Amino acid sequence: MDLELSPRYVEFRDEIQTWLHENRPTEPFSSMDSADGFEQHRVWERTLFEGGWSVPAWPKAYGGRDCDLTEWLIYEEEYWLSGVPGRVSANGVSLLAPTIFNFGTKAQQDYFLPRMASGEQIWAQGWSEPEAGSDLAAVKTTAVRDGDDYVVNGQKTWCSRGKYADWIFCIVRTDPTAQRHAGLSYLLVPADAPGMTRRTIRRLDGESGFAEVFFDDCRVSADHVLGEPGQGWAVAMAAAGSERGLSLRSPGRFMAAAERLRLLAAELSETADGLDARLRDEVVDAWIRAEAYRWQTYFVAAELMAGGDLGSEASLMKVFWSEMDLELHATALRLLGDEAEVHSDWLGGYVFSLGGPIYAGTNEIQRNIIAERVLGLPRR
Amino acid sequence: MHFSFSEEHDMFRDTVREVFAGECSAEAIRASWESDDGRVAGLWATLAEVGVLATMAPTEMGGLGMDEVASVRLLEEAGYAGVPEPLMEHMAVAVPALAAARASQLLDPALSGQSTVTLALASGGPNVVAAASADLVIAEHAGSLLAVDSQAVTVEPRDSIDESRRLFEIRFDPGAAEPLVGADLALAADRAALGTAAQCVGVARRLLDTTVEYVTERRQFGKPVGTYQAVKHRLADVRLGIEFSAPLVYRAAWTVAHCDDALLRGRDVSMAKAMASDAVDRACRAALQCHGAIGYTFEYDLQIWLKRGWSLSGAYGDARQHRDRVAAALGLLR
Numbered sequence: 001m002d003l004e005l006s007p008r009y010v011e012f013r014d015e016i017q018t019w020l021h022e023n024r025p026t027e028p029f030s031s032m033d034s035a036d037g038f039e040q041h042r043v044w045e046r047t048l049f050e051g052g053w054s055v056p057a058w059p060k061a062y063g064g065r066d067c068d069l070t071e072w073l074i075y076e077e078e079y080w081l082s083g084v085p086g087r088v089s090a091n092g093v094s095l096l097a098p099t100i101f102n103f104g105t106k107a108q109q110d111y112f113l114p115r116m117a118s119g120e121q122i123w124a125q126g127w128s129e130p131e132a133g134s135d136l137a138a139v140k141t142t143a144v145r146d147g148d149d150y151v152v153n154g155q156k157t158w159c160s161r162g163k164y165a166d167w168i169f170c171i172v173r174t175d176p177t178a179q180r181h182a183g184l185s186y187l188l189v190p191a192d193a194p195g196m197t198r199r200t201i202r203r204l205d206g207e208s209g210f211a212e213v214f215f216d217d218c219r220v221s222a223d224h225v226l227g228e229p230g231q232g233w234a235v236a237m238a239a240a241g242s243e244r245g246l247s248l249r250s251p252g253r254f255m256a257a258a259e260r261l262r263l264l265a266a267e268l269s270e271t272a273d274g275l276d277a278r279l280r281d282e283v284v285d286a287w288i289r290a291e292a293y294r295w296q297t298y299f300v301a302a303e304l305m306a307g308g309d310l311g312s313e314a315s316l317m318k319v320f321w322s323e324m325d326l327e328l329h330a331t332a333l334r335l336l337g338d339e340a341e342v343h344s345d346w347l348g349g350y351v352f353s354l355g356g357p358i359y360a361g362t363n364e365i366q367r368n369i370i371a372e373r374v375l376g377l378p379r380r
Numbered sequence: 381m382h383f384s385f386s387e388e389h390d391m392f393r394d395t396v397r398e399v400f401a402g403e404c405s406a407e408a409i410r411a412s413w414e415s416d417d418g419r420v421a422g423l424w425a426t427l428a429e430v431g432v433l434a435t436m437a438p439t440e441m442g443g444l445g446m447d448e449v450a451s452v453r454l455l456e457e458a459g460y461a462g463v464p465e466p467l468m469e470h471m472a473v474a475v476p477a478l479a480a481a482r483a484s485q486l487l488d489p490a491l492s493g494q495s496t497v498t499l500a501l502a503s504g505g506p507n508v509v510a511a512a513s514a515d516l517v518i519a520e521h522a523g524s525l526l527a528v529d530s531q532a533v534t535v536e537p538r539d540s541i542d543e544s545r546r547l548f549e550i551r552f553d554p555g556a557a558e559p560l561v562g563a564d565l566a567l568a569a570d571r572a573a574l575g576t577a578a579q580c581v582g583v584a585r586r587l588l589d590t591t592v593e594y595v596t597e598r599r600q601f602g603k604p605v606g607t608y609q610a611v612k613h614r615l616a617d618v619r620l621g622i623e624f625s626a627p628l629v630y631r632a633a634w635t636v637a638h639c640d641d642a643l644l645r646g647r648d649v650s651m652a653k654a655m656a657s658d659a660v661d662r663a664c665r666a667a668l669q670c671h672g673a674i675g676y677t678f679e680y681d682l683q684i685w686l687k688r689g690w691s692l693s694g695a696y697g698d699a700r701q702h703r704d705r706v707a708a709a710l711g712l713l714r
Contacts, residue, residue, distance in 0.1 A: 001389075001449050002382045003634045009381060070381045262710055269712055280712050284703040287710060288628075288651045295383070295627040302384040316623045319616070364609075370619055371612030375592050378604050 020082040032088045038164040041088035045119025063117030069301040077252035092123030094247040099239040103227035124165035126156035137180040143172040152215040162211025184232030188224040251294035258290035286328040312373035315366040322356030329353045400461035406681040413543040417513035428493025436476040447637035452578035459582025464544030466510040468575035469499040481560035503569040511548035526557035542687035570649045573696040577656035584663035591667045621659030628652040647709035650702035657699040664689040
């Protein structure tokens with residue numbers, strides 16, 4: 001065990017710190033779910049790419065720098081601490097890319113990965129449907145083979161970035177006779193495919209957030225199936241592991257939020273009223289949890305680097321970070337008191353954090369997975 | 381950056397796990413409750429033999445020359461096994477304190493298992509574990525540490541709910557005790573809190589394993605009670621508490637072993653103890669509830685770990701006290 005950063009990692013940290021400092025946008029961006037904000041964020045993706053920092057963990061051939069997990073965690077810590085804009089490419093980079101690396105053909109990898117890295121193609125997720133939320137295997141959207149194409153019919157919903165994304169990665173039913181997990185395929189659909197319409201769904205706070213996507217005899221090339229046709233469930237679940245685990249929410253984001261919370265509390269402790277002891281306790285608890293998530297991640301990362309597998313334990317991480325994030329922001333609002341209901345970054349963060357226990361598989365589903373696959377409790 | 385245990389650490393842990401499995405069964409623990417000294421017959425000698433008692437003494441003084449990273453792993457096992465001995469006090473705090481003070485005459489019998497040493501630190505409260513059966517007490521007095529021979533100590537029993545923790549209020553004449561010059565009081569207190577946190581994690585793991593086994597076997601309405609989501613989710617929460625407190629304990633162990641900054645050391649130890657105390661509290665509640673009435677009996681062995689969880693959760697500072705210490709380190713409390 002050695003918890004010091006070796007000189008190589010210290011150098012790496014300095015390099016990304018310096019780059020972020022020198023390249024950070026001067027003006028705040030609009031929401032990435034607005035038309036303007038989406039394009040601002042796309043430009044930022046391009047800037048990151050040109051600096052070599054959009055996908056540092058990827059191989060050099062696809063625009064990365066072959067970072068190991070420790071470097072990637074350091075990168076994430078510095079990224080979020082620096083306060084630069086969020087990643088409009090996150091769905092693609094953290095969810096789809098691992099799947100393309102695992103299941104994609106060489107042609108698919110060569111086509112999609114560089115474009116994803118540069119921000120030229122920004123991806124949305126098309127998994128959920130009105131009747132298929134937690135029960136994802138109930139998807140009804142069909143894709144029927146017709147010559148070199150699939151003809152897609154159905155509806156996807158809650159697609160983050162769905163309104164402006166360039167491509168959507170979907171789970172569709174290619175074998176209508178098969179039940180549930182069988183007969184599904186993982187299909188990559190360009191947003192300009194004829195027969196696709198997209199409608200914005202406004203989020204809880206009234207901002208445009210996700211989209212619903214309708215397919216009406218939408219033709220998609222059969223070359224865009226990822227993995228074997230009919231194996232969509234297995235392909236998707238490999239990505240779900242990365243979504244819940246390391247790649248979607250690295251500790252850096254929460255460490256940065258916990259530090260901002262500490263500063264907010266420190267400011268209040270200087271006022272005449274001082275800092276309420278109970279609120280102080282909550283602030284410290286949030287800070288400790290962010291550290292716990294950080295060290296648990298480094299512990300897991302060491303196992304992964306030694307050839308281990310994340311598997312169902314990713315569900316532990318997803319429940320932990322999502323509930324920690326929610327508590328952290330709820331504490332911030334309690335600190336703000338009467339000002340809490342007025343729009344602010346903290347309020348925005350709170351509303352965002354409310355989604356955490358719902359998306360990427362609800363925490364109820366995750367707790368079932370923990371109980372059944374980690375603890376080994378009986379299913380029935 | 382390499383956050384994992386070495387093969388040597390793993391092997392030592394496995395050895396100790398086997399010792400406890402063989403010599404510290406629930407029956408052995410119950411037998412210790414009936415004995416005069418409250419100790420498990422023969423266990424101390426075995427722990428000396430396999431080197432556990434000497435883990436934290438330097439090699440040139442007859443020890444194994446290992447540090448907190450090794451000891452927390454062993455103490456986690458002690459918690460898992462429900463070991464009633466004052467092992468943490470002796471092995472993780474007293475031995476390195478005696479070594480730092482170069483008190484060889486006191487250290488040698490502590491390493492060989494001829495003596496048992498317990499602790500009386502202010503941070504541990506007024507009740508001293510195993511004071512009547514110990515040969516030596518390392519006691520806090522006026523900001524430093526003293527070694528007090530048990531002959532010079534008068535003890536007043538305090539009745540703990542945990543039969544494995546024989547508690548005593550003690551009195552002694554500090555003037556007649558031996559000052560442990562070179563031993564650091566704050567470091568001793570941090571080691572005690574860290575060692576307790578490690579035990580808490582072990583106790584929580586045992587409670588979870590026992591409960592998972594029980595709810596898998598126990599059937600109601602024609603199926604195992606462990607099939608119900610209300611039970612599943614509660615036990616998933618216990619696993620979450622363990623999953624995220626154990627790395628903080630290991631990290632704090634590394635900090636104590638490698639960091640000279642007392643503020644950072646205290647902060648890391650307190651983060652670990654706060655999380656571990658919360659984790660074991662949660663495990664105790666869930667374990668009892670998921671067992672139902674059988675868990676509420678004296679006869680059923682679950683009580684061994686429930687009571688250890690309750691006592692260790694508060695020992696050397698409860699979660700709230702340790703969060704206050706973190707608050708001070710973060711500049712939120714003056």
